[in-house]
Amino acid sequence: MTMNKLLFFIASMAACASSAIAQPARDDAPPPQSTDPRIVIELFAEHPQIVTPTGLAVDRAGHVFVIESNTHFRPDNYKGPAADRILRMSDTTGDGKVDKIDVFHEGTIATMDLALSDDGWLYVAERSRILRLRDTDNDGKADKSEDIVTLDTTGTYPHDGLSGLAFDFFGNLNFGFGENLGHPYKLIGKDGKTFSGEAEGGNTYRCNPDGTGLTHTATGFWNPFGMCVDSFGNVFAVDNDPGGSPPCRLLHIVDGGDYGYKFRYGRSGIHPFVSWFAELPGTLPMVAGTGDGPCEVLDYESDGLPAEYRGNLLSTSWADHRIERYRLTPKGASYTSTRETLIQGGQLFRPVSMDVAPDGSIFVSDWANKSYTLHGHGRVWRIRMKDAPKQIRSKRQLRSIHLTTDIESIDRTTRRKAAKNLVAAGQLNPLNKLLRTSKDPRLQATALQALSLAPGAEKELIRAVAKGTHPEIQALAHRLLLKSGNTEFSAFAVAVPAPVDRQELANYQSTGVIDYLLDRSDDDDPFISRAAILGLRNVAADLLAFDWEKLKSPKQRIAVLLALKLSGGEAADKLATQFLHDADANVRFEALRWIADHSLKQFKRDVERQLYRRDLDFRYFHACLAALESLNEKKRQDSRDYKYVLERLKDESSPTSLRTMCLRLLRADDPKLSVKLLTDLLASGNASLQLEVARKLALHPAGGRKKLLIKIVNSNEFPREVRLEAVVGLAHYAKS
Numbered sequence: 001m002t003m004n005k006l007l008f009f010i011a012s013m014a015a016c017a018s019s020a021i022a023q024p025a026r027d028d029a030p031p032p033q034s035t036d037p038r039i040v041i042e043l044f045a046e047h048p049q050i051v052t053p054t055g056l057a058v059d060r061a062g063h064v065f066v067i068e069s070n071t072h073f074r075p076d077n078y079k080g081p082a083a084d085r086i087l088r089m090s091d092t093t094g095d096g097k098v099d100k101i102d103v104f105h106e107g108t109i110a111t112m113d114l115a116l117s118d119d120g121w122l123y124v125a126e127r128s129r130i131l132r133l134r135d136t137d138n139d140g141k142a143d144k145s146e147d148i149v150t151l152d153t154t155g156t157y158p159h160d161g162l163s164g165l166a167f168d169f170f171g172n173l174n175f176g177f178g179e180n181l182g183h184p185y186k187l188i189g190k191d192g193k194t195f196s197g198e199a200e201g202g203n204t205y206r207c208n209p210d211g212t213g214l215t216h217t218a219t220g221f222w223n224p225f226g227m228c229v230d231s232f233g234n235v236f237a238v239d240n241d242p243g244g245s246p247p248c249r250l251l252h253i254v255d256g257g258d259y260g261y262k263f264r265y266g267r268s269g270i271h272p273f274v275s276w277f278a279e280l281p282g283t284l285p286m287v288a289g290t291g292d293g294p295c296e297v298l299d300y301e302s303d304g305l306p307a308e309y310r311g312n313l314l315s316t317s318w319a320d321h322r323i324e325r326y327r328l329t330p331k332g333a334s335y336t337s338t339r340e341t342l343i344q345g346g347q348l349f350r351p352v353s354m355d356v357a358p359d360g361s362i363f364v365s366d367w368a369n370k371s372y373t374l375h376g377h378g379r380v381w382r383i384r385m386k387d388a389p390k391q392i393r394s395k396r397q398l399r400s401i402h403l404t405t406d407i408e409s410i411d412r413t414t415r416r417k418a419a420k421n422l423v424a425a426g427q428l429n430p431l432n433k434l435l436r437t438s439k440d441p442r443l444q445a446t447a448l449q450a451l452s453l454a455p456g457a458e459k460e461l462i463r464a465v466a467k468g469t470h471p472e473i474q475a476l477a478h479r480l481l482l483k484s485g486n487t488e489f490s491a492f493a494v495a496v497p498a499p500v501d502r503q504e505l506a507n508y509q510s511t512g513v514i515d516y517l518l519d520r521s522d523d524d525d526p527f528i529s530r531a532a533i534l535g536l537r538n539v540a541a542d543l544l545a546f547d548w549e550k551l552k553s554p555k556q557r558i559a560v561l562l563a564l565k566l567s568g569g570e571a572a573d574k575l576a577t578q579f580l581h582d583a584d585a586n587v588r589f590e591a592l593r594w595i596a597d598h599s600l601k602q603f604k605r606d607v608e609r610q611l612y613r614r615d616l617d618f619r620y621f622h623a624c625l626a627a628l629e630s631l632n633e634k635k636r637q638d639s640r641d642y643k644y645v646l647e648r649l650k651d652e653s654s655p656t657s658l659r660t661m662c663l664r665l666l667r668a669d670d671p672k673l674s675v676k677l678l679t680d681l682l683a684s685g686n687a688s689l690q691l692e693v694a695r696k697l698a699l700h701p702a703g704g705r706k707k708l709l710i711k712i713v714n715s716n717e718f719p720r721e722v723r724l725e726a727v728v729g730l731a732h733y734a735k736s
Contacts, residue, residue: 032321032345038306038386041343044363045089045098045380051080053365053378055114055163056353057122060413064089064363065104065122066353066380067111072158073373080374084111086124086133088140089380096382102140105133110158112225113353115165115173117209118417123173127161128153130175130211148173148190148211155183160202164227164237169416169449171209174217174235174253176224178202179263189214199264204237204253220259220275220283226296226315226353227253231412231442232472233449233479236287238294238315245269245276247289250297250315250326252334254527256506256534257284262597264630272623273593278526281555281590282533282562285526288337291317291324295352301412301442304360304384310410311442314342316351318367323351323383330471333502333527343383351381360411361388404430408443415443419450428454435460441470448473452480471497478503498525505531509538514546521559529559536563544571554584561587565594573598577606585620592623596630604631611648611658621661646672649681656686663692668699675704682708690722698729706733 032041044064052069059065068085070078083106090100110127117123121132122142128151133142151162160178167173177187182199190211197203202221207214217235224237235253242248242261245268251259260275260283269276278285298314313326323343328335345351350367357363361384368377406418407430422431428451435447448464451457461484464477478500496504505520505528514536521532536543536559548560561579564572579591580603588610595603610616610624629641642665648654649662663681666673673696682693694712697705712718712726 029348030346032343032349034343035341039383040386041381041383042096043379044096044382047377049098049101050087050380051376051378052367052374053380054112054352055125056355056363056365057114057116058355058357058363059116060358062091062358064380065114066365067114069111070374071109075373078374081106084108086114104140105142110161112158112163113165115167117167117171123165125162125165125175127158130162149207149214150188151185152188153180153183153185155180155185157181160223163225166227166229168229168233172206173209174204174206174227174229176202176204176221176227176237178223182263199262201262217255218253218257218259220261222261226294228297228299230299231301231445232476236297236299236313238290238297240294241292242276243267243269248292248294249286250288250290250313250337252287254502257530258282259284272619272626273596281558282530284530287335288326288339290315290339291320291322293318296354298354298356300356302356302360303410304388306385314354316354316364318350318352321345321347321349323364332525333498403427407431407434407446415446419446423450423453441472444470444473445476448476458484458486465496465500471499475499475503482507498528502527502531506534508535511539511542514539514542518551518556518559522553522555533559533562536560537566540564540567540572554587557582557584557587558590561590561594573600576600577603580606580610585617589620589623592627596627599631601631604628607631612655614655614657616657616661618661618664642666642670656684656689660689660692663689663696668696669701675700675702675708679708687719687722690718691725694722694725694729698725
């Protein structure tokens with residue numbers, strides 16, 4: 001190839017790359033395709049009818065509410081409305097295409113998510129506020145607005161604020177809050193209940209429908225951007241994203257859960273005090289890894305897709321241009337799954353949000369471009385069974401609910417409404433019959449939740465725990481008992497499934513259970529061991545007087561450590577250094593994490609002394625450095641303080657183990673790591689340190705390294721493994 005041709009080729013490739021980056025959504029772009037031949041995806045609306053859509057929700061009349069973002073990285077020349085709009089789209093002709101669009105609401109900023117409650121409110125998540133809207137005069141426009149939850153913070157980035165709206169059977173609102181780029185914040189409920197924090201990572205919450213009763217449920221997320229609640233009351237979330245440590249995660253959210261991420265330890269995801277796969281004690285694993293950029297998770301329970309999709313979770317992957325399917329399999333006290341692709345699109349398919357229509361089809365919003373900046377394109381798609389009629393079936397929208405028939409509907413919203421109406425009418429017999437005779441656990445779950453609203457429900461709940469034939473029903477009944485204030489479970493005296501076991505352990509309040517909880521903290525199931533730690537936290541006052549130093553199991557000592565850490569307070573924090581002198585390295589590691597997490601600066605000297613341990617290994621060395629950097633309030637805690645490391649390396653009074661770890665951590669091309677310094681270290685006579693010197697010389701950029709490598713190879717004074725490492729380094733100089 002001539003130079004001119006080569007330059008032309010390079011220029012052409014650059015032009016193609018530039019075109020790919022800036023390429024707008026083309027009207028003739030191939031549509032996304034279903035991997036299941038029984039299912040099709042069809043275009044419902046597209047630009048200019050809708051541009052840059054985010055959240056989406058569908059009401060029981062088939063209206064599709066979708067957020068039109070006009071504020072999400074708005075360019076200077078953008079000609080759209082000044083604020084975000086919520087459009088209400090309708091298909092009045094039944095041909096499967098939108099033909100009527102109303103502006104339901106306008107004026108929100110950085111609007112991310114929508115959810116409709118059973119009583120007709122449209123809940124809206126802005127970056128720093130959750131509000132609810134209502135159309136009281138049926139003119140297609142919201143005329144009533146109420147703030148539910150507000151977020152007081154200096155954080156403004158759109159993606160890591162409030163989102164993930166999801167209702168449970170009782171109308172309680174679950175939602176997520178991202179890592180907020182570490183900014184301090186106060187989350188305030190309608191009744192003034194407040195949660196505050198800074199740099200601890202993302203969190204999930206629950207509140208009453210009116211915003212009162214705000215409760216913190218779990219922590220350790222990057223950004224729980226999408227959430228859902230299944231028929232049994234289980235909460236799931238997709239965590240978006242893991243920085244430099246993929247994959248993104250599908251998570252089962254349990255009260256008191258810790259999913260491992262803390263913003264204060266950087267955005268790389270590889271800090272020693274960050275856990276992405278439950279590798280740290282007390283943290284919880286994922287159900288499955290998801291595609292990149294998951295924005296929504298949906299528990300499908302209707303009859304608009306083939307029967308085997310019922311109870312599956314569906315998720316959007318914005319960056320991988322697909323909609324994914326997850327079939328849950330019980331695993332101990334939680335679930336596991338594998339990822340399957342249901343819908344796959346091309347570069348211009350960027351699915352964000354989903355919701356189920358009255359006929360069981362699914363509507364999907366599509367950002368339609370890789371650009372985060374507003375670009376004027378967007379689509380809404382509809383997923384349905386190929387042989388189903390295109391028009392939205394009106395029977396479920398317009399008819400009055402038939403109480404005793406519709407409590408057995410496959411469509412969850414329909415049977416939930418019927419069940420609640422039965423309770424309101426005082427007709428409990430159909431629900432009791434359904435609970436006791438149905439072989440469908442999802443129908444039983446609806447009946448059980450409805451019955452819990454009736455007076456005197458506790459007896460039926462206890463019966464469901466003790467005699468339930470399905471683990472999910474037992475776990476649901478148990479949660480409802482907890483909600484009613486019943487925390488004395490020993491009366492059941494029955495073997496319970498793992499999900500009930502988990503809930504029971506986490507809610508122990510009485511004295512005299514420490515030995516039992518310590519025994520359960522040794523469980524191999526991380527959900528069980530975490531629950532035992534939460535139970536120990538509940539009896540922290542008794543734990544302080546317990547002779548836990550005599551425990552033979554390091555895992556049990558770690559459980560005590562984590563329980564005391566969770567209990568908080570100065571009395572507990574003073575115990576951190578006692579664990580720092582434990583004989584087991586894993587216990588000491590968790591003490592370092594405690595000191596770093598709580599910024600216990602009074603123990604800085606204690607941490608520094610740990611670097612001089614004779615049994616120092618690289619993991620513990622790395623943790624000591626990380627703890628010191630946290631106490632020193634280093635801004636980027638996922639990058640090491642190499643100046644400090646270099647000082648320890650040069651200090652001849654430092655133990656050889658410490659100098660070896662310091663050298664291992666330094667980059668071979670660090671300008672301060674000279675060949676002279678490596679030569680001096682080589683003379684130490686310590687085989688471990690010499691081995692690290694040989695490895696660094698193999699990658700060192702200085703020309704003088706060759707002479708030193710040859711010296712190592714030719715000298716019998718160095719151990720065999722050091723000389724072999726030097727041979728590897730000399731391979732760079734070999735001629736082909």
